[in-house]
Amino acid sequence: xxxxxxxxxxxxxxxxxxxxxxxxxxxxxxxxxxxxxxxxxxxxxxxxxxxxxxxxxxxxxxxxxxxxxxxxxxxxxxxxxxxxxxxxxxxxxxxxxxxxxxxxxxxxxxxxxxxxxxxxxxxxxxxxxxxxxxxxxxxxxxxxxxxxxxxxxxxxxxxxxxxxxxxxxxxxxxxxxxxxxxx
Amino acid sequence: xxxxxxxxxxxxxxxxxxxxxxxxxxxxxxxxxxxxxxxxxxxxxxxxxxxxxxxxxxxxxxxxxxxxxxxxxxxxxxxx
Numbered sequence: 001x002x003x004x005x006x007x008x009x010x011x012x013x014x015x016x017x018x019x020x021x022x023x024x025x026x027x028x029x030x031x032x033x034x035x036x037x038x039x040x041x042x043x044x045x046x047x048x049x050x051x052x053x054x055x056x057x058x059x060x061x062x063x064x065x066x067x068x069x070x071x072x073x074x075x076x077x078x079x080x081x082x083x084x085x086x087x088x089x090x091x092x093x094x095x096x097x098x099x100x101x102x103x104x105x106x107x108x109x110x111x112x113x114x115x116x117x118x119x120x121x122x123x124x125x126x127x128x129x130x131x132x133x134x135x136x137x138x139x140x141x142x143x144x145x146x147x148x149x150x151x152x153x154x155x156x157x158x159x160x161x162x163x164x165x166x167x168x169x170x171x172x173x174x175x176x177x178x179x180x181x182x183x
Numbered sequence: 184x185x186x187x188x189x190x191x192x193x194x195x196x197x198x199x200x201x202x203x204x205x206x207x208x209x210x211x212x213x214x215x216x217x218x219x220x221x222x223x224x225x226x227x228x229x230x231x232x233x234x235x236x237x238x239x240x241x242x243x244x245x246x247x248x249x250x251x252x253x254x255x256x257x258x259x260x261x262x263x
Contacts, residue, residue: 030228030232082223082227082230084227084241084245084246085234085240085242086231086234088243
């Protein structure tokens with residue numbers, strides 16, 4: 001069994017993975033054939049599997065996932081504006097994936113983390129490393145079309161938004177994440 | 184409106200209709216986009232769909248002040 005705070009956090013991860021999967025799945029359907037369509041299709045399938053890993057993990061720990069409202073990344077739109085082209089979508093995703101890896105690393109290092117939770121995080125992080133790599137390569141390939149400065153500026157804009165969203169999320173859920181951040 | 188401009192406008196309208204799952208020719212220019220799509224991510228999807236189908240690229244500045252179907256059609260037609 002796990003406590004209510006950890007149940008909430010794992011459910012939060014699950015909701016975020018589901019939102020990511022649904023979003024990338026819809027985009028993968030729209031994109032024309034090519035390497036971005038290929039990699040985005042795997043990306044969306046990975047996110048769906050991650051949602052399944054968290055669902056299964058919660059169940060094995062003896063609890064049901066909590067039904068939560070908005071996912072973390074939903075807040076990016078109000079903080080940074082809507083991404084309007086595929087480059088901006090990849091830039092915002094790159095920023096989000098870095099946040100995910102950092103958050104999972106913090107959670108994995110926290111004292112008293114259940115072995116099953118740690119195993120689930122390790123499994124997901126392996127995929128996340130590839131997500132960051134394929135997006136970095138795709139953004140590099142877009143430099144001729146958009147310009148390196150524009151791409152770097154877009155990533156910076158979303159990094160700023162991510163910092164705002166992260167701080168706001170931690171403030172709003174301080175009670176729940178306090179143990180995690182204390183380690 | 185000459186025939187080339189009319190053809191371009193029709194092409195954009197049909198593409199938007201397909202993205203929204205509606206008949207593009209029946210979309211009123213005054214319809215507000217956020218009334219047509221259920222949530223923000225659906226709007227992003229629509230904008231990406233349009234760019235993929237029309238083979239155009241939009242940037243932040245293009246969409247500044249875009250609220251209605253007519254606004255979006257006009258921005259896309261300029262990029263064609």
